Every structure is written in structure tokens, then in C-alpha cells.
Amino acid sequence: xxxxxxxYKEKLLYKEVKPxxxxxxxxxxxxxxxxxxxxxxxxxxxxxxxxxALLGENGAGKTTLMxxxxxxxxxxxxxxxxxxxxxxxxxPNVANDLGIGMVHQHFMLVENLTVTENIILGNEPKxxxxxxxxxxxxxxxxxxNTYGLNVDPYAKIEDISVGMxxxxxxxxxxxxxxxxxxxxxxxxxxxxxxxxxxxxIMKKLxxxxxxxxxxxxxxxxxxxxxxxxxxxxxxxxxxxVVTSETNPEELATLMVGRQVTFKTEKGPANPQEEVxxxxxxxxxxxxxxxKVKGLNLSVRKGEIVGLAGIDxxxxxxxxxxxxxxxxxxxxxxxxxxxxxxxxxxRKITESGLGHIPQDRHKHGLVLDFSxxxxxxxxEYYHVPYSKNGLMHYDVVxxxxxxxxxxxxxxxxxxxxxxxxxxxxxxxKLIIGREVSRNPELLIAALPTRGLDVGAIEFIHKRxxxxxxxxxxxxxxxxELDEVMNVSDRIAVIHDGQIVDTVIPSETxxxxxxxxxxxxxxxxxxxxxxxxxVDRDV
Amino acid sequence: MSNRVIKILVPAISIILGLLVGAVVMLFSGYDPVAGxxxxxxxxxxxxxxxxxxxxxxxxYILAGLAVAFAFRTGLFNIGVEGQLMVGWxxxxxxxxxxxxxxxxxxxFALLAxxxxxxxxxxxxxxxxxxxxxxxxxxxxxxxxxxxxxxNALIKTVSGGSYKTDKIQPTASLRSEFLSNLTDxxxxxxxIFVALGMVIVMWFILEKTKTGFELKSVGFNENASQYAxxxxxxxxxxxxxxxxxxxxLGGAMEGLGTFGSMTNQGGFTGIGFDGIAVALLGxxxxxxxxxxxxxxxxLKYGANNMPNAAGxxxxxxxxxxxxxxxxxxxxxxxRVGLQRLNKKKEAK
Numbered sequence: 001x002x003x004x005x006x007x008y009k010e011k012l013l014y015k016e017v018k019p020x021x022x023x024x025x026x027x028x029x030x031x032x033x034x035x036x037x038x039x040x041x042x043x044x045x046x047x048x049x050x051x052x053a054l055l056g057e058n059g060a061g062k063t064t065l066m067x068x069x070x071x072x073x074x075x076x077x078x079x080x081x082x083x084x085x086x087x088x089x090x091x092p093n094v095a096n097d098l099g100i101g102m103v104h105q106h107f108m109l110v111e112n113l114t115v116t117e118n119i120i121l122g123n124e125p126k127x128x129x130x131x132x133x134x135x136x137x138x139x140x141x142x143x144x145n146t147y148g149l150n151v152d153p154y155a156k157i158e159d160i161s162v163g164m165x166x167x168x169x170x171x172x173x174x175x176x177x178x179x180x181x182x183x184x185x186x187x188x189x190x191x192x193x194x195x196x197x198x199x200x201i202m203k204k205l206x207x208x209x210x211x212x213x214x215x216x217x218x219x220x221x222x223x224x225x226x227x228x229x230x231x232x233x234x235x236x237x238x239x240x241v242v243t244s245e246t247n248p249e250e251l252a253t254l255m256v257g258r259q260v261t262f263k264t265e266k267g268p269a270n271p272q273e274e275v276x277x278x279x280x281x282x283x284x285x286x287x288x289x290x291k292v293k294g295l296n297l298s299v300r301k302g303e304i305v306g307l308a309g310i311d312x313x314x315x316x317x318x319x320x321x322x323x324x325x326x327x328x329x330x331x332x333x334x335x336x337x338x339x340x341x342x343x344x345x346r347k348i349t350e351s352g353l354g355h356i357p358q359d360r361h362k363h364g365l366v367l368d369f370s371x372x373x374x375x376x377x378x379e380y381y382h383v384p385y386s387k388n389g390l391m392h393y394d395v396v397x398x399x400x401x402x403x404x405x406x407x408x409x410x411x412x413x414x415x416x417x418x419x420x421x422x423x424x425x426x427x428k429l430i431i432g433r434e435v436s437r438n439p440e441l442l443i444a445a446l447p448t449r450g451l452d453v454g455a456i457e458f459i460h461k462r463x464x465x466x467x468x469x470x471x472x473x474x475x476x477x478x479e480l481d482e483v484m485n486v487s488d489r490i491a492v493i494h495d496g497q498i499v500d501t502v503i504p505s506e507t508x509x510x511x512x513x514x515x516x517x518x519x520x521x522x523x524x525x526x527x528x529x530x531x532x533v534d535r536d537v
Numbered sequence: 538m539s540n541r542v543i544k545i546l547v548p549a550i551s552i553i554l555g556l557l558v559g560a561v562v563m564l565f566s567g568y569d570p571v572a573g574x575x576x577x578x579x580x581x582x583x584x585x586x587x588x589x590x591x592x593x594x595x596x597x598y599i600l601a602g603l604a605v606a607f608a609f610r611t612g613l614f615n616i617g618v619e620g621q622l623m624v625g626w627x628x629x630x631x632x633x634x635x636x637x638x639x640x641x642x643x644x645x646f647a648l649l650a651x652x653x654x655x656x657x658x659x660x661x662x663x664x665x666x667x668x669x670x671x672x673x674x675x676x677x678x679x680x681x682x683x684x685x686x687x688x689n690a691l692i693k694t695v696s697g698g699s700y701k702t703d704k705i706q707p708t709a710s711l712r713s714e715f716l717s718n719l720t721d722x723x724x725x726x727x728x729i730f731v732a733l734g735m736v737i738v739m740w741f742i743l744e745k746t747k748t749g750f751e752l753k754s755v756g757f758n759e760n761a762s763q764y765a766x767x768x769x770x771x772x773x774x775x776x777x778x779x780x781x782x783x784x785x786l787g788g789a790m791e792g793l794g795t796f797g798s799m800t801n802q803g804g805f806t807g808i809g810f811d812g813i814a815v816a817l818l819g820x821x822x823x824x825x826x827x828x829x830x831x832x833x834x835x836l837k838y839g840a841n842n843m844p845n846a847a848g849x850x851x852x853x854x855x856x857x858x859x860x861x862x863x864x865x866x867x868x869x870x871x872r873v874g875l876q877r878l879n880k881k882k883e884a885k
Contacts, residue, residue: 345764357764368757369753378766391745
């Protein structure tokens, strides 16, 4: 494996990149925080009119590097050149003046203002002391047309979709005259269709003479849109490759520093008796609308059942009902033949449920608690973690240290705030907490959302490990790859019901896609649209 | 500069800045700031009597600060400390006067009555918040007015139409001949020990108990806490109840210590509201609250000496005191300034 990496390195070193006119050059940038080198000698050169991907694992230093470029941090070593001239980016204002714009991962928009109002915020054009919305809106509409963004300047932010909000962010940078756009993980919160549209927009921006830096850890995206890729790992610049001359496997290896298996390796399942059984379950959502409509499902010991489906077809309500966080209207849920319908969350946990919730910030962790406190969040109330009403924080720390080590949670220690951890490490902490209790049934809801390949591989291995120990695993995912790779059986949910259960080796992504869209499988192999689903799809 | 140095420097610089601006105000009003500050100093530390009175003044501030901080640490904003303190004051004065019991029962009983009264006053907003999601700030503010007028009505009722409750029995009093003699016959009483004891209690609850773990967890993230099997409603109510109990004890400092009775209140005592500032100055940490309360108590008491000794009118004195507190509260600005300075040094 080592030879393999050094081979790649040679390839990188000796490859002369075709001469480009560089709009931005970040040369040998080093940024240090105390003893920690967040960026260690990284070089990134952005050619004019290119989409340049910046690839690295969570916490590799991508954001730090971009913050250096954006003037939020001053580098200890190295220099930045814009259009060949050395510059000193001392603040974001300087970056703005240089034509650098950032499209943030978390949108910085005021919900109850209009698109135009958001765009001019902080820099309002005035006519006789009054804000001149009309002219601004006109200019916004003009830019929107030029780049095919299709944004209504007078729409309120709260009324438009996430994808549209992102376009507003793009518009904002263009309105301020940016020629170089930095996209920070732009696809994290988009639907597949919105991602396609975004890719179109990026290509359009390039044809109009802009240059783009794309920060991401999604390999497929890089393959789809970028011209070149700069890889960084643990703060170090690994090198730059031309996208057309590489492949996802190579990129993954460069990023993680070892070979990564995309196809999850696992032996055959050995399913035993039933652990989770759901009969005719009906659950309402917060508005009182029926979201789970008479659902039946079973998960057995020693198997992983994947739940495939499009977001919003009752998955969240189903999980919350099993975990006791949402009322069950009718039907029955049992774990190991024990009826848990309507029990309190803690009783259900004690009945053998481990739960990796889909929203790790909202349900998974108390972000302002330390790593140690969070490690004990499900067990703090009993011996040995507490006794006679008093906490035994030394035992809590011991437990946390064990999880940190076994689950490779990268943290400064059990006293660090969980908020300070990267997404992947937060997720590993939750998985450590849940899996280390060795639950009879493990529910993993979108366990790998937003994580890089290394972390995904790790999490999949843990799920399979649980299965091989004879536990039941129930995996909910919106990613077809994941469901196909990890599950032993796939239950497809549509409109609050399981429309079919298939075996991964006997199905295709296309068939799954059709099932998820509400088509049912017929004996003769033809797909027939089920009645009454048209309005939902 | 390390973070620790900054932490210590911030309040020190704040106080100095406050004193400087206060001096300017005195100068412009035609008074001698040096004489003024000497009078202030003497008012606080001048003799053992002044020290005794200052410490006496600090005790209720500590408890009011604890009440605010406890709620804050568990995710709630208790603006109702003022009202909880008043009902606590009345309860302690009533129990202190109405019963004849041996001291070892009577004094704890009277203190307990104050704590329970404050707790009940906190229970109402707690229940409303937990069950109906009514914001606790609104309810606690309104409960302050209710407390003010209910207490005044009760004083009238129990005293048979008078404006003042009966003097408490000596068996319920926190007064201490020993402490009083030690400080040249000041009104210093054992209340300060109760207050300091409660600082330890607050620290213990939050940092050592299972209940504290749950309270903090619910305060930070209700969703994750519910998912971890905690009873969110119970914990919200409990937080307000404990906070109210601290406030009620603050009232007992006045009822059983300083005054030994309760007089018809023309308006709010202000201690409860100052408690908010005390808690914020102290960063809601137990030791910080002792610092905040000491600052408030000293300035409040010491300032009384400024009109007498330096001839500065009470109004100017109030402005000077407010300025000092203002600058301490602006500690954030000073902290940011120091960090900038730090960064610049680092950059070089």
C-alpha cells in the first residue's frame, strides 16, 4: 500500500501541468494555531476559467486555507498572488475588492427579507437618502438572466427552496463584482436534481469568464465538474492532478492516505429470529397528517435491513415512532417480542434499542456538552456512571476515553466541547456511544450524511460488525449506493408504506428507483404505477 | 497573553475605566473626584463598621445572583428574582414572628419557608413554560408585580392593618452579637454564611449531581435530552423552582437578618434586578457571582458615604456607581480589544 501511495506522489511530482494563466496563486501557505499546523506548505493555483476542486477529508484544512484566502486568517508563511501580483489579504473587505466571493455552506440570508434586500444588505444603493430597491432589483434580475439563475428578485427567502437560496448566495457574490467564486461544500443540502442544476450554473459561470474553487469531499462531483483537483491531507498539500487523468479510486487514496474500498466487504448474512416487528403502524406528523400509513416491517437478528425511499415518505416519522419520540396512532411495535408501542424513550432504549438519529446536532448530541458528557448521555443515570443521585465523572471519562480510542474519534480529549469536533468525528462519537451499549436492535438513520469516504467506510464496517455479532441493524438512507452496498434486504418505502422488499443482489438501482417513486413490481416484470400516488410524485 | 491573564485583566481594566469616567463626571459637576473616591473607599473599607455593613449588603446580592445564574445555566431566563425574593422575605418574616419554637427548629423553618415561597413563585412560570411554552421572561416579569402587591396586602392583613409585620422572634433571627461586636456594632448577620453555603450548593448541584447533568442537558438541547430519555418538562420546572428557592433565601437575608420584619414596599427592592447584572458579571459561575455581588454590594453601601464625607450629591453618586458597573458589564469590548492587541503581537 505504501508503495502505491509513493507511486502516486511521483506521478504528481513529475507531471507538468499545462501552462495556465493563473488568477489566484496561493504559494506554500502555512497557517499555525499554537502547536497545530492547520495548513502546512500548501500550494493552490487557480487558472482563469477553470473549476478547481479542493479535496480533503473533514478537518483536513480546506476551510482554513479558504479563510486565509478570504482574509480571515493571516498565514505564517507563503504568499498569495492575484493575477500575478502579490497581495496582502488582511480582511474579507480586501478579498471583496480583489473580486473574490464566497458561497458559504450555511447560507447567510435573512429569512423574512426579499432576494434583492438580502443581496444589497450592508451596501444599499441610495437615492436621496432612501434605499433604491427598484434599481437594485433590476440589476439583480439582469445578473440572474446573464447566468441563467432564474431568481425572482422580489421573492422572500423563506418562500423559496434551498437550491434557490443558494443561487441567491451566488447572486450576492456576482452583484458585488466577484470574478473568483469559492463554493464551500455546495451540494451538502441539495437534492440530486438541484445538484444537477448547480453543476449547470457553475459551467455557465465559467463560460462567462469566472473562475471557481470548489471545496468538497464528494468524489463524483469532482469527476463531474472540475478541471483540476488539489488534494490536501491532514493540513499538508499532497498535490494537484488533472481531473481527466485520474479516477475516484485514485482521488480517494490521495485524500485518505490509504486505499479505500468503495464496495463494502461483507460475508453472507445469517438471519435468525425476529427482533423488530412492526404491524399496521400509523403515525401522524406534527401537522396531524398521516405519514406512516399501516406499515409492516420486520428485522431479524444477524441481518441489515435497509430502508430505501425518497425523503419525506414517512421515514422520519417511522423512526421517531420506534424510538418513542412520536406518538403512535395505531398499530404495534415489538422488540424481541416485547410490546414497546407508546413506551417512554428511555424504556424503549432499555428494551434493547440503539439509535443513531438522522440529525446529529438536534437529536444526537448536546453540542455544548463535552465529548465525555455526550458519551454518557444514554447511560448517565445508572451505575456505574451515577450512584445515589451523584455523577461519577471519573467513570464517565473512562468510558469516553474508550470510545475515543475504539471509534477513532479525533478530538483533543474527553473535555473538549462536542461542538468543536468535525461532523465525521461527532458521528463517530454517537456511533461509539450507541454501538458500545451493544443493543439488540441498532437503528442507523442517514449515518453517513455529509461524511467523507474514510469515515463512511469506517461506519459501514461497524454496522456490519454489529450484524455479524448477531444483532439486528436497521439502516435508513437516501443514498442508493449505501443501501445497495450495506443491506442484506432492502425494504422500499413510499407514501408511508413498504411497497416491496428486495434482495440487493437481485435488483438494480433502476428498479429501486422505480419502486421508490411508487411503482409496484408485477409478476410479469412490468412496472405498474400504483393508484393514487400520482399527486405525491 | 494567555486566556487566563485576559480573564483577570478584563474586570480590573473595566473597573479602572469606570472610575476614570466617573472622575470626569465629578470633575465637570464641580466636585473633587479624589475626595469622592476616598469617601467611597472609606465607605466600603474605612472601618470595621463599614466592612460589616458592606458584607451584610453583599449577602442578598449573592443569592439573587445565584438565582439568575442557576436558571441561566439550565437554559432559562429568570427575570422574576425580584418577586421571588419579596415573597421569600415576607414568608421568612411571617414565620419568624408568628411561631414560638426553639431556635434550632425556628431558624431553619423560617429559612425553609422563604425558600419554599420563592420556589412556588418560580413554579408558576416553570409550569407555564414546560406545558404551554409560554416564555418565562414575560411570566416572571408579571409575577414580580403580582408579588409586590400580594406581599403588601399580606403585610396589611397579618399586621392587622399596619404597614409593617411584627418583629421576628429572636429564635428565628440571623442576627449575631458576635459578628456585630466584631464590626463595631454593625448589622452584620449570619446570612453571609447562608449565602456562601448556597454558592457551594449551586456548584454541587450543577457539577456533581445527576439532576444537575439533566438540568444542563435540557437547558442546552431539549431534543437531544428527550431522545436520551430525560423528562424535559420536569427539568424545566425544577430549574425554575431551584432558582426561585435561591431568590427566596435572598429575601430571608432581609427578613431574618437586616430588618427582622417586612415593611410595606413602595416599589421593587432592586436586589432581584441587580441579581441579573451580578450573574452576568460573574459569568454565571459560582465564584464569579461572589465577585459580582461583592462589587455591587460594596458600591451600593460605600456610596452612601460620598454625600456625607465629600459633599457630592446623591444623584452624581448614582451616576458614578452606574458608570463603574456599566464598564464592568462592557467587559466584552475590553476583552475583544485585548485579543486584538494580542493578535497584532502574534502577527509580528
